[in-house]
Amino acid sequence: MPPTRHQTIKDVAERAQVSTATVSRVINRTGKVHAKTAARVTRALEELGYVPNAWARAMATDGSDLMGLIVPDILNPFFAAIYSGLNETAKHRGLAVWMVDSGDNPEKERQALHMLGRYRAQGIIITPAHPAANLAAIERIGTPVCLVDRRLAKNLWDLVLIDNVNGARQAAQLFVAAGHQRIAIIAGPQDSTPGVERLQGFVDALAAEGLDMPPEYIKFGDFRQESGFSLARELLALDAPPTAIFSCNNLMTMGLLQAIHSYPGAALGETVAVIGFDDIPISTLTDPPLTVVSRPMKEMGVQAAKLITARMEAPEKPQETVVLGPQLVIRGSEKIAGLLRWI
Template identity: 50%
Template sequence: MASTIRDVAQLAGVSVATVSRVINKMGGVRPETERRIEDAMEELQYIPNVLARSVASKKTKLIGMIVPDIENPFFAAVYSGADKIVREFGYTTLLGGSNDTVDREEGLLQTMMEHQASGILLTAAFSRTKWIDRIGNRVPICLVDRDIEGIECDRVLIDNRRGAYDATKLFIQKGHRKIAIITGPLESTPGRERFEGYKSCLEDYGIKIIPDYIQIGDFRENSGYQLGRHLLQLNDPPTAILSSNNLMTLGLLEIIHTSSFKLGVDLGLIGFDDLPIATLMSPNLTVISRPMNEMGECAANMLIQRIHSPTKPKQTVIMTPHLIVRGSESINF
């Protein structure tokens, strides 16, 4: 027969309440007593009944996390940072990928509500889902990377405009005047704000904005490939391209590799988000680097604080990206 919490308490010589405090990481238990309880749990092979606890308390130690693409290294890094904090507080992370579709996102939100998630970390799909409004007043939500207007919740975002502005400015300082951008959907926070940063910089430096140089992708590798090919086949192609995310940069690099253009010789490139291959290329890839792990850590901390203190003022944290200059932005004019 499986051991119970009462068996653990009896073997450790403490109350059931003290055992419960140790299991739920509530603190207030002397270290020697905590060790005695942990030894008793190990000896009895006691496994806490999470389902029973959640039914009784109507609370779980579950944090839901929804991202657009679980295979994207950026979101994998954000998840890693968030999960580290979640585990430190004794919670478990349930991760789901929406594939940037409203139907999939709604299904994941519904599943997390059915599992009585204590809070949700959300990087929303491009269109707003009614489920966000439905659960917003019932379960704490922290938005990560993408903003949604009209939602009262905590947020951890990035200064996309500054990142794109600084990258475009670097191109200009290197002598470029024909600067293109492959951005994401303009209905998404990153797509819109990165385009705005690019456009604002060109305007500030009096450089003509050429419509053919503005290409709107979907943050997927194939769109980087297809839109990059379109740019390189223009009668007057750009001398520099700003790629608005890591996967589109990979697609763009593929088409550059198969074209007559030589990176760092007759075409400059800067990508949003660092890549493992960035320093394996020649020239090394210049990138706008975001603090990916830190974004996840910050969002998880804010969400758990919200769970414990529901009435505290909502917070918005905007993190700063920074340029890592490696040489791919320059060409021989």
Template identity: 35%
Template sequence: MSVTIRDVARRAQVSISTVSRVLNDTCRVSEEKRRRVLEAAEQLGYRPNPVARSLLTKETGALGVVVPFVFGEFFAELLNGIDAAAQERAFCLTISTSHRHEHELRAALQSLHKRVDGVLLMTPEMPGEQAVAHLPEDVPVVFLNTRLSGDGYAVVNFDNAGGFRALTRHLIALGHRRIAVITGPEAAFDAAERLRGYRMALEEAGMAFDPAWLIPGDYSQRAGYEAVQTLLAWPERPTAILASNDQMAFGALSALREAGLRVPEDVSLAGFDDVPSARYTVPSLTSARVPIRDLGARAVQCLVDHIQAETPPAPRSLVLPVDLVVRDSTAPVGGRLHTAAIEPTARKA
């Protein structure tokens, strides 16, 4: 039989309301009564019922998290960062996925209503304002890696365009001119931003943008594998391939190896995100390092600040920097020793 708040009150010889005040720290209680309540709760092994407490305080002690997927290294790192930051602030998590479909997003948000104190929301495939139409207006929301048309919500993004621009400039500096790009999902904000960075670098180098060098992808390893099969059928092959994320770069690397092509001697290859396994591929993968865990931690900080503030703070827009990390998968055309200048932010890892 579970111990109740009545049992604690009886053991401490105080009222139920006094036990509630002590355990929730809502009002001043004499030190003597506080000591008796805490000792009684400890002796009886009493643990407050979070559901019952939420009915009284209107707080759940939980944060909702809605992301497109939970598989893959990017989302594992992101959720680890969110979880660590939430635990530091004594919040637990309720996690749902949208699979990049609006009807699943709507169902996920509706399931979170009244079960969480606020929501972290990643919807790169749709504007943030469209996504929150499925939530009551009074629910605190912080977006991650999402496009917002206004400044009505807090958002933590990373520099997608700047990171992809740095990767493209790196390849151009190595002498590459036929640079193919395996793009992300057509409707995704981050994929569009990375493509914008590619075009910026080409323009800065005086090179024309040719959409024929773009191969559609969906951020999966299979997409990267199939994209390379398409590229290898072309009469003029690229000397370098830029994958819009590391997962597609891993698939591309497998397809190049199966075709008997060497990386980077025959084709240079780079990814984006710099997930942990990028440094362990053979050859190790040049990538753009996204501060994935920090992205999640910053978003939690913004959300908890909103939840705990007496007056909701003004929405903040943060853009985290992305670093170029040069490894063994990129080299000058023909695979010669690297002599070209690299971005000042680049680093060997």
């Protein structure tokens, strides 16, 4: 292959015997162009296989048509689904979405913010790694910002949230309805809003049912599989192990299942019941299949796209929060054989 330089609008102009302004007018359908001239330009465009240069355009128009999405874990289906919803909606508005992984790590997140700044993203959708770590950097961003799933220490930005309290409450009530008395929770980190809210909702709902949670039934993980595994083993090793465990995110649920599976004498649906927060691909493969609190993940991305494009058009409009409701998907793992409901 010859070292083909990219064709420019100038090359097209020459070949079509017009000025670059006219070519630009044809490409963008702005301004009047005689049909015959337009045809000549279009032909030149095609013959040369012209591909517009997005940066040059961005520089001239002061708009990159680029949106950044920063997620803590590209591997987590939850964030992949958000990307999917965001991307589809953004594409309709002529915007491209660049997804970057922060690894849930403030330093990498800082780098990601900086990179998207350099490429002049016109809007940033982010699930922050930490409620305060990059607060200053985020405040300094000159473009619209929309937070998804997690809040920041300051309430300055549009938000797409899930009603975590409500989701956790539904899980708690289902456990109680299934007859459980010894109910434990593997909670998330308490410096993240979902971590706090899910714990809160769960504990409060049990209290409302007259059940107090002893401290040894409340374990704090870090939303990773490994912590779900080890904390679950701690719970199973108690003198009076819980008969029901609520796990506060999908990865920890994986670890929890692994722990139950490998723990002598423990068996899902027999000695211990489980409800997880967020669906996972294996939900339907366990025995019994897994009951989970499920979130409208893709819809979260769609809403984020709407919020941020709205703000791009009206930067000074009041801050807006969209709260979506989670839904309990009951598949069976919330019960154990030994406990009978007497309804």
